[in-house]
Structures are given as structure tokens and as C-alpha cells.
Amino acid sequence: MKTLITNVAVYTMTSDPFRGEVLLEDGIIKKIAYRIKEDFDEMIDGNGGMLMPGFIDAHSHIGLNPDGYGYEYDDVNEISDPVTASVRSQDGFTVLDKSIAESARGGVMIYCVLTGSANPVGGLSFIAHYSKSNLVRDFVIKEDNGLKMATGENPKRCYGDKKKAPATRMATAAIIRKFLIDGQNYMQKKAKSAEEGKEFVETDYKKEIAQMILEKKIPARVHCHRAEDILTALRIKKEFGIDMVIEHCTEYMKVKDEIKAAGVPILLGPVMSSRSKVELKDMSFESYKVACDEGILFGCMSDHPVFPAEVLRLQAGMAVNYGACEKKMLESLTLMPAKILGIDSEYGSIEEGKKATLCIWNGHPFDSRSHVVWNSVDGFIK
């Protein structure tokens, strides 16, 4: 099945936009050119619109607490133990969430679904691709791609209020450290029994996940708002030599040099919300501008349903309003989060050989009046 997309401005994300055509074959981008003279089975006339990769929301809770379902489907946070490394967001994801279709309306086609931020060590995340199926498996493009961790106010509130640890930021850090040290001990034990030629009979489901982190198979995805929390996370990263992404990163501007030096990617947002917690005091759209200027790897995130993914594009648009580079902000919705999630070989830009997760817009997505008129899952949208 060959599909030719014609009469569009192609926003590849790796080059300047140009008027041209894109040929798809069985869901893969085959050719990108000004004119393509090849046979095709189906033609999509973009009517002069903008062809872009589907947006990637690298930090979302979509499907874990569908709108209007209340506690019965609230599967964001397992607030029973500060360390729940063995839970998987995939097991809580429900396709009943209306926001899935609404997000697609806003151009968001790929989301990394994370567990919440109640636990210092939360759970495993997965990456989903928008689908019309009612099966979770048709959404999944990458399982267990990261382990959620959290610092700051949330764990303190969820446990400290019940007179349990963590009651302070100190204990949150200590709990994360203990989780990783337990993992190190566990690996040593495994190595020892391998040395002795014995079968290992103490497999521990949670510690296996610590091992994945320590072996850098997956990154720690650490929820941090305040500067001190960001610095704590960076300290832990250094101590254990693990991969890390800083999530939210509200006080980024205060520690931009440390972040650049550590070389960690960050996911900024949501900024388009109220300052509902103390740690959001210095939240600002300016962070995006600084991140653009600094040239670091960053993504613009929704934290859906905190900020609805459907309007993620407008948050990026507001960043431009604050002086952020428009081209960079488009990248922060596409190629950069793809890199952060490690899916950039298949998604995030319009390049030959990549998967055709695409949208045609009838105007710039940063303009609230624009629509997605066609996407690669639904086809033309009425």
C-alpha cells in the first residue's frame, strides 16, 4: 500500500520546511521530495497545509485516570508503599479515556505514560502510540522504557501526612538511595552465586528493576520542581552512574549550568497551570526560552490530565510568546522528546525510513484556530 501526500509544506524537523510531497509505503516514510514520480495507491491532498510529525508528549498520565471516572479508574499512584518499582503503568492504562481521541485532535500521537509522583520510587512507564483499537496492546510501542521517581512536595505530602516516611526531602533521597544500594547488593549476590556455579534462588521482582536502572538499561525519570530537588537528583545520578531525565524541572533557570554540565535531558512543563503548590512558585514560560538559548536537549510536556495534552501545542506557542525559538519549540514536541525517549530512530521527524506518524495542519499548530485536518491513524478528520 503506497500513499502519496501532496500539496503540503513539509516540516521535517531536521531541515527547513519546504513545499513538497511525501511517499509512504505500509506505514513507513519511503521518499521525501519536491515532486515524486512514482506509482501510488492512494493520494492525500493536503490542500496547502503543514505536514508535521505527530507530537510526542514524553510525560503523561493519559489513560491512567480517565476523565470523569473518578476513583474507580484512578490508577496513577499506588500510595501504599514509597517504593513500588514493580508496578507498570501499562497495567493501569485504559482506552476508555476520552482524552486519547482529544489529544489526537491536538496533534499528540505518541505519549510516554508514567505512574504518578506520590512515591519516591514509582513504577515502570511505557510508550503508547495513538490507535483506534480498544486493546492496550495496539497502543504499546515500547514497554518498560523508564522508572518513575519523585522528589519534593508530593511524596512528603502523601506519606508525611500519615506519619510515615518520607516526611522530609532527606528521607525521599534516602529511600531512592536505599533502593539503588539494595540493587547493588542484589547484583553482587547474583554475581557471587554465578561464580560459585550455583543457581540463583533469590530472584526479587523489585530488585530486578533496580538492576535495570543500575545497568543503564532504562533511565530514572525523576519528578523535580525545585532547584534543591534537581540538585539532589543530579547528585544521585553521579553517585550511581545511572541515566536520568529530569521531569517538570520548574526551577530550571536557577540550575541551568549544573544541568548542562551533567548532560541530562529535561522535560519542561506543565507551565500553563496554576501555581497550586509552593514548589511551583517560580514556574515560568521563560524556562523554554532559556532551554532554547542554552541548546540543551529538552521536551515540552503536558503531565496530562494536569494540563490537557490536547492543548500541549498552545503551551509551546506561549513559550514562543516569551521569546523561545519557534523552530526549537516545534522540535520540543517532536524530535527532542523522541531522542529523550530513545525512539528517534523511528519517530519524531519526517525522514526516509521512519514510521509515518504524521499530521496535516491547516495552519500553524501554535495558533489556537488551527486544526489537524488529516492524521495517519484517523485519515481525514471531519
Add this chain to the structure above:
Amino acid sequence: MMKLLIKNGIVHPVTSNSFTGDILIEDGKIKGIEPGICCDGAQIIDANGLNVYPGIIEEHSHIGIHGEKTNQQSDNDVNEWSDPVTPECHALEGIKPFDHGFLDALNAGVTTFNVYPGSANPIGGIGVTLKNDPSLHFEEKILVRDSGLKMAMGENPKKTHSTISKKIMTRMGTAQVIRRAFQDAINYRNKKEKEKNPKMEILLRVLDGDLTAHVHAHKADDILTIIRIQEEFGFKMCLEHATESHLIADVLAGKNIKLAIGPMFTARYKIEVNNRSLKTPSILEKAGITDFCLITDHPVIPINNLPIEASMAVSNGLSKDLALRSITINPAKNLGIDDRVGSLEIGKDADIVICDREVLDPTHRVMFTVVNGKVAYDMEKEGLIL
């Protein structure tokens, strides 16, 4: 003028003999009911081989007030358990007008249903009777705004209030709460100077015979207690559930008390339903009590089980005639709406259910539900919804 003609059905008017023939409907009312009616310009339902009955009436449900297909806690507004005496609460204010229960009822051929508050309080609140006409706005569906005062005896008030309000610990407590409430109302009436008290105003309506007390009672002792209270204060009463009524059928036969029996299909979880029997209706019939109705308490059991309760009663000895009455004209009489609904008669509301087999055969399919002369459910068009 809207005209609908139901042709060649096996018509069961309930209050008269069954025959094969036609029903003409004009402006929502039954205009003619006999064989061989001709009418130009009428919409025609071919009921050849089908059974035609008056719309089924549910005397006791919690449709809409106990939200379905939703988050159970957020949309459950059945019991205002903050206090044992809440006559000023009205089921009308708790009903979700777009609740799924309305559809369940329609697909089951239930054209009129009554909604009560729950049974957690000895004096729970006021019920409302609704016409299940999907073409009407919610307020227009109201057939009887104040259909009765819901009261409750037995386990439920005891279980609720011994833990929550701590105002009732025993059955004695429940009885006294009710007695005191009515005595307070009498004292209130006798006061010369008073501020208006909405609770008392409603209890006075019960004492004046303007509102019927619908009392949840399972066990024979609870039934006898509320009869004692009813005779002391002299109000109109209908017993709801009346699970052990067959044990005291002779006592009940001599009283001017109405009965609403059911739900007959739950497990015997509660001690007070240990003696629940499928034979209750037939025993009552033998004792000469023929004005009782059957109830599902939906969603306690699904509302489409209402005719099946009647079937089960028949297979346990109830006459077919009374079985049919117990889900049509009897609940209508019980709710005081038998001038409008409950049987197929000229001048009555055109609420009609058409089934492929006899309605008492539990394998029947509802083919059409007609409410106020309009086809509200058409199985062929909308598919079988079970």
C-alpha cells in the same frame, strides 16, 4: 393529530377479556379497542401474532437515584443517612434524568415507574412517579410529583443508624423514632404560633391522608409493628417488600393495607429475608388478597425481571390473571394512577408493550414499547437490548 393503529394483535386489556384485534391511538390516548378498526392516515404497527399489553408499571424502584453505569459512590443518592427522619427529602432531587436505568425500563416494556428514596431511614423521603417517555423533558415526565412517603422498618435502619447517627440501636428504636415524628407533627399542628417546618408539613400530609406511607418491611414482626403504629395514627399505608406477608396472610386480609411484593430473586443474605418464597403471591391470592403488586427494587434486581417475577409466581401457583394484574393495573391502583394507566381502555394513556410471546413467558422479546402513543422502543430498529 397523531394517530397510531396497532393491527391484528392478541390484545390483553387486563381489565377485560383478551381478543384478537386492533387499538387506535389518537393524541397519546386510546381511542378505540376492538377488532377491525380502519383509520386513514394512521401510522400502523402490524401486530399479527404478537401479544399486546398495557405498559408495565414498576411500583418500587430506585431508577436514576441509584446511578448506573457510573461511579457508584458519586452517583448514588439513594439514602440521606445523616438523620433517621428526613421526610423533606425528595427522590426527584436525586434522579439523574439521563441515567441508564430509564433505558433498561423502556427496553423491558416498563412505561411508568415510581422512584423512592432508600430504606436506611425510618422516615426516608418522598417518592415520585415518572412516565418513561423519552420524548419528554424531565419535568414533563412527572406523573405524580409526591407519590408517597417512604418509610422503613427492620434491619436497614438499624444497621445504618446504629453505626452512623447512633440514634437507633434496636427495632424498638425505629418504632419510637416513627411514633415521635408523627406525635411531633400533631403537636406542631396544635401550636397556635409557629414557624413553618417543612418536615412537619409533610408528616401532616400523611396524617391527613393526602400522602400514603410506603413502608419497607420484610419480617412479619416488622409488618405488625408498623400496622400498630398506622392504626394509632390512622394513615394510609402500603407495605413494601412484605417478604413474610404470606405468614400472616390472614391478618393482612382483613386490613385496608396495600402490598408491594418483591424483589423475589435475591439471595437470602439478610436474616429478614430468610423466609422469602416464590409462593408468597399465590398464598396471598388464596387468602383473598388480590390487589398486591410485584416490584423489582431496580437495581436490586434488573427491572426486566418484573414480568419474570410474575411468571415465577405463576409456576408456584398464582393465577395467570392476577400475575398480569400484579404488574399492570394493581401497581397503578396502588399509586393512584389507575385512571390514566394500567390497562387498555378507551380514554386511557396509550402506554403499550408488544411482545412476540406472552409477557409471562420469560423467553419473550419486547418488540415495541409505546409511551403516550409514540413508539419509544422498536426492537427491529434498535436491536435486542438485554
Add this chain to the structure above:
Amino acid sequence: MKLFKNGYVWHNSEIRKADFTVEDGKFVKIEAEIVPSQLCETIDFSGKYVYPGMVDAHTHVGIFEECTGWTAGDDVNETSSPATPGMRAIDAINPLDPGIESARNSGFTTVCVLPGSANVIGGEGVVIKTAGTVVDKMVVHTEKKIIKLAFGWNPVWFWGSQDKSPKTRLAVSALLREKLTAAKNYMKKEEKEYDYDMENLSALLKKEAIARIHVANLEDIETIGRVAKEFDFDYVLDHATALHTNPEFAKSLEVPVILGPLNVAGKSFQTYDLTFNSVKILHDAGLKLSVMTDAPVIPLNLAKIQMWLIDRLRMDRADIIDMFTINPAAVLGLDKKIGSIEEGKDADFFVSTGDIFDYTTKIEHTYIEGIRVGGEE
């Protein structure tokens, strides 16, 4: 030897006039006509209908007793921990539960009694015949142990409302994975102390047991599939409320499915999709279905209401009867022993005054292993 004569017998998926003999609790011969011999006790079923004893593969009778109020006879959930794999339903069954009496009076001769669904791992279920006073004598031996598991709202609601884990669906699957990992360790250990919990979970991993999984929504059914693949165990989907929303997927799972209880209202979000129509949808998709009452959720004497309501779907009545007889027997691995009137099988049957789809029909006698044990009054 007993000879039952002149009845209309449900045999090979149709009703026909036949005589049959029973010896040592088994059907010996089923033929159009058997001539009585002097050694035979002859029982006349002229004008009566004879059906195989019904089987319900998912009940709580005996451990969730009727007529005892809310707590005295309620031993269905051992809610001291969310994982109690070592619990055994047999230890709590009261054979005198009125629910069991009404089961046999209404034609049910074999039931599987399972622990409840409050715990992620509930414990071991057991199959019993519905007559007797000593449960050990009522037990029907199954080749595989039966281990009850639960996904979704029930464990989350029960434990979460007490501020304990699991509070979310995330933790349900995590708990199961953790426990199965522990069982794997236990199996590998050379020197070990006997552990009831671990033995039952090891049995599951060794496929000496089958998991019976309480589940409602489609997402959880998928999660079960993933966990079962990771740990390689066999399972049955119980309730499976939303399975019909993707019949192709349902078919692809290739696992037994027990639907029900269907005749209930008051649906919550996680039972949103519950409908009788799912029986037809899944049947048409090619699944061999069983229907449960979850007794006492629906008492077994009212199981026939579900049968009647399914009949409104106008399916082949033989298929409907199978859902209450041979199909649940197959789920329990007992289809060579019970579930139909066939030579060599247990002589479990009931005798009614007419067709069972006719509501005026009465069940006059129920026989278990050739002995009359009850019937409707």
C-alpha cells in the same frame, strides 16, 4: 441396577424418548427401549423430561451461606492479606447451607466452590456434588488444582479503601508478579521448608493447577495475558464482562471463558459493558462458553432465569443447555465424568414436568449418582 423408563431424555443434544439404566452410580445403557429384567428396579418417567445434572463452575455456595445474615456464614474472602494462595475453600464449606439445598433441588448436581475476589490471590477452589453432609465425601477430584485470582476493582476497592495495597490496578498485577517470582525461587531451592502458599503457586507454574481469574474490563484481561505469558501458566477467564467488546481478541486468547452473573443491574464503571448480548457475540465468534451464577450472587434456584433470558437471543437451545452442563464440566476438566447423559458417566440428572425453557415446568427429582437427592416442591 435401576431402569428409568419412558422419559424424554436429553441425549446427544436433542430430546428423545429413551430408557436408561444406572448401576454403581453410572449410566450403563441409554437406548430407545430397554426391556426390564427381574433384577432391575424400574422407575417410570412417562411424560417427564430428563436432563443432565447442571454444573456451575463458579459459585461460593457453602462458604457464603444463605440465611445466616451478613457475617456468620460468610467465609468467602480471607481478608487478612491480599495474597492467600494457601487457603482452601473446602475447609469452610457448610454442606447444610440452604444455598446448596436449593442448588440440588433446582437440578444443579455439581458446583465448583471458589474463594472470593477481594484478594489478588484468593486460594484453592474445590468441586463438589451438591448432596451430602460430609464435604470430604462430596468432593469431585479434579486432575488440576484450582487457584482463584482476582484482577481489577474488587481487590482495589477492598484493600484500597482500608489504605492498604493494592490501591490501584497497577499494584494488583505487581503483587501477582512478585508472588509468582517468589514461587519460582521456592521451586528452585534444593533445601526448603514446606510452604502451603508457595506449594499452590508452584503448582500453577508447573501447570499442575489452573488459575481461575476474576476479571471485568478488557485492559485487565490483556494484563492477565501478559502475566500468564511471562510466567507460563494456564488460566480461565471468569466473569470477563467486557470480553465481547473485542470478539476477535477473545477468540485469539484460546482460553476457557465463564460469563456471568448476567442477570444483575446497578452496573459500575468496571462492569459497564455487562449484557446478555455478550453471550451471543462470543458464541458467534466461536467461543465455547459457560455461564455462572456466582451463587449466592444469583441463587442457583434462579439460574434458570439466566437461561430464559439467554433464550431471548434466539440461539440454538442445545448450545444454551451446553453452557450450563457440558461446557462448565469441560472447564473443570470433568467432561469425561459429568455434564451429559452418556454411558459410563456419573448418573447425575434431573427430571422435570416439561421442557426446561417452559416456565411452568417443575423439577420433580434430582438424582446424583443414581440416587434421588431432591426436587422442587
